[in-house]
Amino acid sequence: MNVLITGGGGFIGKKLAAKLLQQGTIGGHSIDRLDVVDVVPVQGLSDDPRLHTAALDITDEPAVRRLIEQGVDLVFHLAAIVSAAAEADTDLGYRVNLDGTRHLLEAMRARPGTPKIVFASSCAVYGGDMPDVIRDDTHLTPQTSYGTQKAASELLVADYSRKGFVDGRSLRLPTIVVRPGKPNKAASTFASSIIREPLAGQEAVCPVSLESAMYILSPRRVVQAFVHTAELPSEAFGMTRSLLLPGITASVAEMIEALRRAAGDQAVARIRHEPDAMIQRIVQGWAPRADAARARSMGYEADASMDEIVRAHIEDELGGRIAT
Amino acid sequence: MNVLITGGGGFIGKKLAAKLLQQGTIGGHSIDRLDVVDVVPVQGLSDDPRLHTAALDITDEPAVRRLIEQGVDLVFHLAAIVSAAAEADTDLGYRVNLDGTRHLLEAMRARPGTPKIVFASSCAVYGGDMPDVIRDDTHLTPQTSYGTQKAASELLVADYSRKGFVDGRSLRLPTIVVRPGKPNKAASTFASSIIREPLAGQEAVCPVSLESAMYILSPRRVVQAFVHTAELPSEAFGMTRSLLLPGITASVAEMIEALRRAAGDQAVARIRHEPDAMIQRIVQGWAPRADAARARSMGYEADASMDEIVRAHIEDELGGRIAT
Numbered sequence: 001m002n003v004l005i006t007g008g009g010g011f012i013g014k015k016l017a018a019k020l021l022q023q024g025t026i027g028g029h030s031i032d033r034l035d036v037v038d039v040v041p042v043q044g045l046s047d048d049p050r051l052h053t054a055a056l057d058i059t060d061e062p063a064v065r066r067l068i069e070q071g072v073d074l075v076f077h078l079a080a081i082v083s084a085a086a087e088a089d090t091d092l093g094y095r096v097n098l099d100g101t102r103h104l105l106e107a108m109r110a111r112p113g114t115p116k117i118v119f120a121s122s123c124a125v126y127g128g129d130m131p132d133v134i135r136d137d138t139h140l141t142p143q144t145s146y147g148t149q150k151a152a153s154e155l156l157v158a159d160y161s162r163k164g165f166v167d168g169r170s171l172r173l174p175t176i177v178v179r180p181g182k183p184n185k186a187a188s189t190f191a192s193s194i195i196r197e198p199l200a201g202q203e204a205v206c207p208v209s210l211e212s213a214m215y216i217l218s219p220r221r222v223v224q225a226f227v228h229t230a231e232l233p234s235e236a237f238g239m240t241r242s243l244l245l246p247g248i249t250a251s252v253a254e255m256i257e258a259l260r261r262a263a264g265d266q267a268v269a270r271i272r273h274e275p276d277a278m279i280q281r282i283v284q285g286w287a288p289r290a291d292a293a294r295a296r297s298m299g300y301e302a303d304a305s306m307d308e309i310v311r312a313h314i315e316d317e318l319g320g321r322i323a324t
Numbered sequence: 325m326n327v328l329i330t331g332g333g334g335f336i337g338k339k340l341a342a343k344l345l346q347q348g349t350i351g352g353h354s355i356d357r358l359d360v361v362d363v364v365p366v367q368g369l370s371d372d373p374r375l376h377t378a379a380l381d382i383t384d385e386p387a388v389r390r391l392i393e394q395g396v397d398l399v400f401h402l403a404a405i406v407s408a409a410a411e412a413d414t415d416l417g418y419r420v421n422l423d424g425t426r427h428l429l430e431a432m433r434a435r436p437g438t439p440k441i442v443f444a445s446s447c448a449v450y451g452g453d454m455p456d457v458i459r460d461d462t463h464l465t466p467q468t469s470y471g472t473q474k475a476a477s478e479l480l481v482a483d484y485s486r487k488g489f490v491d492g493r494s495l496r497l498p499t500i501v502v503r504p505g506k507p508n509k510a511a512s513t514f515a516s517s518i519i520r521e522p523l524a525g526q527e528a529v530c531p532v533s534l535e536s537a538m539y540i541l542s543p544r545r546v547v548q549a550f551v552h553t554a555e556l557p558s559e560a561f562g563m564t565r566s567l568l569l570p571g572i573t574a575s576v577a578e579m580i581e582a583l584r585r586a587a588g589d590q591a592v593a594r595i596r597h598e599p600d601a602m603i604q605r606i607v608q609g610w611a612p613r614a615d616a617a618r619a620r621s622m623g624y625e626a627d628a629s630m631d632e633i634v635r636a637h638i639e640d641e642l643g644g645r646i647a648t
Binding site: 129148151152240 | 464482486564
């Protein structure tokens with residue numbers, strides 16, 4: 001089968017590509033071709049003959065159509081303008097996050113058969129007046145343009161699936177921690193930084209209180225969730241095509257204690273506490289707790305603990321070595 | 325102030341236009357100009373000098389922009405491809421019901437100030453696995469393209485409002501009964517026909533069981549709701565820009581008994597019962613019961629009873645005269 005990853009230059013896309021090439025099959029079908037595209041050419045993947053990387057601007061509708069026309073059986077749609085950027089540039093956010101999804105769905109609709117699409121949505125679809133615990137039937141009240149675009153795209157994925165144009169599934173991702181790489185402009189970036197930087201012997205800044213809690217999932221688990229989603233039959237989703245993913249709730253204090261257990265007091269000492277009222281306010285607007293009962297019943301799993309999340313980062317990103 | 329009604333050729337648009345011209349002000353501001361547009365030129369309104377009718381295809385983005393650029397303070401956005409048509413013609417439904425809304429929002433965003441928009445959404449945003457009683461925080465799981473497009477448009481109205489581009493409010497309308505005019509292709513059309521036709525001395529067909537129940541609102545009340553929405557301050561909506569409107573739940577048996585009380589057995593005898601499994605199934609997929617607590621607390625009112633709905637139709641459409 002032919003598989004496409006959009007937004008494949010991001011860390012999840014790259015890990016997913018590596019995982020797919022490594023396992024060689026998905027849902028019992030061998031992967032003959034894997035296209036990994038992003039707005040700039042994707043670097044740093046293997047020279048596997050099944051792998052094809054290219055630049056694709058998802059706002060370029062004819063280019064999307066040409067790519068899909070080559071033949072694609074399964075799309076992992078990860079391409080997006082991130083939260084802060086979509087908030088700052090309204091037009092770009094709508095063009096990429098909403099119109100881009102629509103271009104993809106339209107191109108897939110034009111294909112024979114019912115190609116499958118796994119869409120990376122986000123818990124940013126929740127916001128505003130929320131219950132204490134997000135559940136599968138919590139209404140979507142996004143308080144960012146990013147969350148709005150993800151929620152609207154979920155609606156399209158569901159409608160195109162209901163009409164048999166595609167076989168779509170949308171995953172509402174928790175905040176991914178520990179994100180590899182460098183800090184970015186996301187308000188949530190500190191949650192990865194306060195683990196990642198101390199483990200690498202570097203300083204990190206924590207802008208929020210120790211009590212601040214977040215709903216999180218590791219990169220390892222989110223890649224497993226994408227693969228699992230593609231392997232589930234259409235009937236498993238039925239008429240509800242959106243799925244809240246299981247995560248764990250961790251306070252900043254719990255994150256720091258997990259770091260201490262893994263790397264000792266000297267690692268924790270590398271965290272500077274510099275409260276930032278704006279980031280504190282944004283983080284407080286997020287839902288820290290969710291009960292993803294449906295996804296659990298479908299075989300999705302959260303990390304067992306914050307310790308497991310830290311350990312996975314050390315294994316996957318640091319080759320098991322912690323800076324001393 | 326300058327007011328625009330899109331989809332103004334429909335029965336709600338015409339009644340709303342007449343009401344606005346009659347009251348002459350809205351929220352204490354005098355109405356200087358009222359533009360009533362639809363895809364074909366709007367007929368049958370008064371020759372009031374404040375009134376301007378024109379043809380406007382909402383899918384024509386430059387035309388929408390030119391209209392809004394003339395200066396508009398308040399838009400009632402009623403233009404839509406109805407449910408059955410949007411289901412049959414996916415492209416047309418998305419172009420009118422989603423892109424059309426976006427053209428309007430974009431044109432309003434480009435205007436100085438924060439123009440107000442009242443968007444006609446629908447209880448078709450609900451569907452699938454629903455609770456017995458729809459509430460203000462029930463999640464949106466539309467099972468039609470129409471409902472999908474309305475739900476996605478609501479998300480845009482909320483985001484554009486949050487960013488201060490417009491001051492938007494979306495109303496989720498119950499099924500409007502008694503709809504004046506002729507039967508249309510909506511699955512719900514019978515609910516108006518079984519009252520309207522017998523009162524006019526004509527036969528009507530009832531395709532569903534007597535126990536079938538619907539969540540309904542009269543034309544008179546829905547026009548009041550649109551006016552009330554435009555008159556409420558922005559703070560009344562806060563960060564939740566969508567509002568489930570109060571309606572009443574009536575079974576077909578209750579509708580028929582109200583007809584009997586108003587017009588006697590000879591009127592009821594004009595209803596033929598011809599069960600239609602497809603319409604029965606569609607109607608059973610709708611939410612018959614809702615608790616619109618938020619709207620009630622904001623001063624919105626449902627009809628007091630099915631009798632009041634029948635009486636309003638006789639007064640407003642039949643000049644008080646029932647066929648014998």
